[in-house]
Amino acid sequence: MANPKPLMAKSSGTDHANPAIQSALRTLDAEASGVVAISAALQGPLGTAFAAAADLIRQAKGRVIVTGLGKSGHVARKIAATLASTGTPAFFVHAAEASHGDLGMITADDVILALSWSGEQAEMKNLITYAKRFRIALIAMTAECESTLSKAAEIALTLPKAREACPHNLAPTTSSLMLLALGDALAIALLEGRGFTSVDFSVLHPGGKLGAMLKFTRDIMHAGDAVPLKPLGTRMSDALVEMSSKGFGCVGIVDISGAIVGIVTDGDLRRHMRPDLMTALVDDVMTKNPKTISRDLLASEALEILNSSKITALIVTDANRPVGIVHLHDILRAGVA
CATH class of the missing domain: 3.10.580.10 (CBS-domain)
Structure with missing residues (x-):
């Protein structure tokens, strides 16, 4: 019996009518509109809160504790890594694990950056209580200005509402990208504010292709x-x-x-x-x-x-x-x- 032929692309050109391509274009358009909405919001009240958050982190004696749950938790982990690699000491604490001993990682000198699109995750309650008890500065990144998380925070970075790229408006897609984009913007603002140079960058990136490029x-x-x-x-x-x-x-x-x-x-x-x-x-x-x-x-x-x-x-x-x-x-x- 002859072996079946592998599936190959039929033509050299792109079939723009292909349903998968059309779906991808709709997804990218939806997510791009979310980033554009953040840019517009930064020219209003979000900009004031963003500047205050950057100042608070810059003046902190400790680290930035980035936390979240679910997709927001995955985004939070990446933001923590970006902050740490660009000169702002930071690490990720899972919002649920915090209630099982990981609160001990957070000190009074730290700043908590909590990500939650709804701002109502029950797992955040103990973390919020801990922050209040030890007077640890709390920055919220959420889309709900009246949420429990926003009201508990010293500074609330309220993102504009946006429809998810998911056709059912359920799977975190546009919202996840918006949280990530605002986190990246915060990391770069802190980098530029402290004059973090490529030389400083090389100290934190000795390995891999990037580390090689930063050798002297x-x-x-x-x-x-x-x-x-x-x-x-x-x-x-x-x-x-x-x-x-x-x-x-x-x-x-x-x-x-x-x-x-x-x-x-x-x-x-x-x-x-x-x-x-x-x-x-x-x-x-x-x-x-x-x-x-x-x-x-x-x-x-x-x-x-x-x-x-x-x-x-x-x-x-x-x-x-x-x-x-x-x-x-x-x-x-x-x-x-």
């Missing part, structure tokens, strides 16, 4: 005797030996003070190819004022320079003196690209 030049450069260097006045024959032995396809040229003044590359050799090239001086062949980088430059930025300049290696300098060299292959091995 000093982390991947070759230093010491590995750097191909020759002084002004060197014969090209000696410079070529240095270039070949170090294996970077170039040799840096320094003046009497040790400052970098030029570089001889494979391209320079081709451009100056003549019978007496080996007896010529590097002064006559080198490219003057070569591109250099700092040891404190991010590896991702070094890659951009290499690509835009269409070169394969960069001399690393400190006060215009060569201290290392970075090759394109070093950046690729580090996982930056």
Whole structure:
């Protein structure tokens, strides 16, 4: 019996009349309208509450405890991760687990950010009571300004009402995206408010592709005797030996003070190819004022320079003196690209 053929797309074009595609477009339109509604609300009362929430979190001595239940709980977990990774210490506490011992994770110096679209989850009651008892600041993120959660909070971030993308208006879809969008907006506002830089970001993201992109030049450069260097006045024959032995396809040229003044590359050799090239001086062949980088430059930025300049290696300098060299292959091995 012949094996059945795998299901394959029939045409190269997209069938816009396909019911699944039409459903997807309706979902995206519904969710996009929710985000647009938040943008409009931020220009009114929500904006005032949002600014107050950012100030409260920024001034807190402790952490942001992000909590929620169900789909709001999943969103809360992601918001906590985003806050923590962008310089605002935060972690997630499940609203139901809080009543079974996890309230002990929350201190009087913390700020609670509670997510609930309805603001009426029964599991929130003990958490609200705990916050009141120990005078822990509570920020609500909900769509109901008259809900139990909103009334108990110092600050209520009241989102505009929106219809779910679900055709029955039941499954949390648009509402979940709106909670997530407002949480992301809060995290980025706090990031920008404290001047959180890419250098700060690299400290919190040492792993994975992102961690590789945030490595510094000093982390991947070759230093010491590995750097191909020759002084002004060197014969090209000696410079070529240095270039070949170090294996970077170039040799840096320094003046009497040790400052970098030029570089001889494979391209320079081709451009100056003549019978007496080996007896010529590097002064006559080198490219003057070569591109250099700092040891404190991010590896991702070094890659951009290499690509835009269409070169394969960069001399690393400190006060215009060569201290290392970075090759394109070093950046690729580090996982930056």
